[in-house]
Amino acid sequence: MAVEIREVKSSREKKQFIYLPEKLYEKRYPQWVHPIYASEEEFFDEKKNGAWKYSDAVLFLASKDGELCGRIMGIVNHKVNKFRKENSARFGFFDSIDDLSVSSALFGAVEEWARNKGCDRIVGPLGFTDLDPEGMLIEGQENRATITTWWHPPYTPRLVENSGYKKEIDWFTYKVDLTKPLPEVYEKIAKRVLERTSYKLLDIRKRNDLKPFIRPVFELLNEAYQHLYGFSPLDPEEIDKIAADYLPLLDTRFVKLITLDGKLVAFSIGLPDMTEGIQKARGRLFPFGIFKILSASKRTKQLDMMLGAIKEEHRGKGLDVLMAVDIYTKARAAGMTYSDSHHELETNTVMRGEMEKLGGVIYKRHRIFYKEL
Template identity: 35%
Template sequence: MSLEIRQVKDKDALRQFVQFSIDIYEGNEFFVPPLVYDEIATLSRDKNPAFEHCDAAYFLAYREEKIVGRIAVMINHKANNVWSEKNARFGFVDFIDDPEVADVLFYEAENWARFRGMEKMHGPMGFTDFDYEGLLVDGFDQIGTMQTIYNYPYYVDHIERLGYKKDQDWYEFLIKIPKEIPERFVRVAEIVKKRFRLNVVKLESKKDVWPYAHEIFELLNRSYKDLYGFVPLSKAQIDYYVNMYIPMLRLNFLSLVLREEDNRLVGVGIGLPSLAKALQKSGGKFLPTGWYHLYRALKGNDNKVLDLLLIGVDPEYQGKGVNALIFSQFIPEAIRLGFEYAESNPELAVNNKVQSMWDDLEARHHKTRRAFIKDL
């Protein structure tokens, strides 16, 4: 049967591009669908400010007029300038278990990148570090999260067959919420608070967050600037993410650490009740009933899993115990609200300093994901 590749050129095709990533996992108990509306916005030139410094193309593979695969290819010119590279990125990739389909998708994406002077193909990555990145290579029997990729094991085989090599791994941890806050966290938090004259802000309402909203992302720019592949967010991108994420926050799991002398934000921790099962029930759609499942997951009392979305510490204070201040707020709240487990976001395998945060907790490395790279 003939195979045809078509570039996505209109909104209908873009919606099909996003929907295919949900349809291919129908019946899979571990896959967590994205919110379709948000995914379309991410991929839309007129909505995502990353297109200020990015180019992209999206391709669909058809067999007998049925979609059997998809791939996005992107060039982040800002990232290439920061890291002195000529890399293209592949991402948003899904395909049936068929070598011909995988071959034609990557052939098209690589040609697109090669024609534009790129020397390597790198991925799976998104436009920014706040998009999906890293192919799942271990942990296929674990439910995904709203922030990460789930993929079938055969994706790894096909991508390696096409000449892609490991570039970097990330680890994810499942952490059991303790019955009480570990003594070390209490002791270190008090020492750090006094020694560096820091305060943890108590926010009473959502309106109290907005004065700090942009400063949070500016802190993340400083905190992550030396991490693998990170590119600082522009003002337009910060505005975009502020409007996307701040309304979702639950104040119990927003920790802001300020320096007393000038109220400068030097640490932030953000957690969120897991939306994985709610997204599964909604099928990635907000309407007609998806909103109810999401609201219940965020506000209800029967959610037992907390997603640790991110922790950022100003470079001046890294390695000085600021994390203990953040956890001294998170852990008592998680205990009080009946959470049983927390799930970490992906952490670079080489970042032992970050992984040491779990030393005093019962934590299990349960997923690994990988970025691949190939010379073009």
């Protein structure tokens, strides 16, 4: 039977789009983790997600034999295109059964839409911004997904490639064994920074103490991430939204802020892994899901590193080591045995080198694909 592709128009269809991966993966793949559906619904709400104001976007659903079996999103982020001097579209939220007729029809629909928007190439999977999930999992599917990352079944990259897509760039994720001692030189560097310079590593005890630093953190992120793939600066509305979403989840033990003369010059943020709790809650926060998620975050043996940056003029002065030593020490004290580095661009040889100095090994790889239109 022919594949039917339809553009999402109604709230009912949007709900089908959001919950389709659960139908496809929940009972087949224990490594797949539900999204937090409250956040997912806000992401697709044009009134609540400011990125829709500067982007064109479309959602497609695929069905075969009367059953929903695939989805894809198309995005033209005009802010990114202007910032990067590009004329590209993005695809994201691609999920499908293992059927080339379904995946080909989905990509055909999103490519035609992108051409009609005047785009000359398409890349993905990506969301609106650099802080949305990025990249298709092409290695490490045996490992459970971490928060804010996409997990895809092993057949999915083949579906993309069969639609004519090629590699654009990869992200590596490192696994670091926290049971092993840090290199001795790290302790010496951290001690020297604290004793011989005016840098201050702040001791944050309460989440409310973080509020004065929210804007400075994202201002530094905007500054430091400009050269990274796909990034465009976040505006104040986006910053407020991200802060509201993630501040309640932060564990201040793993939030590191360094100041010089009262001004923020570096930060690093980690989160205790909470994906086991998200699975048990099936992505639903209420009525009891939130308690399952918080409980899992207290029991976990894994620390997920999320974000970090150092002002350019303060790099090479040991600030990264100072934050790493403090996080490492507190993670071990909390009984954690390993950390997940989150995405490291394959071209970011400095950060990859630091991960490898810590004994980190690559255990996941996410890929961005491209196709000329």
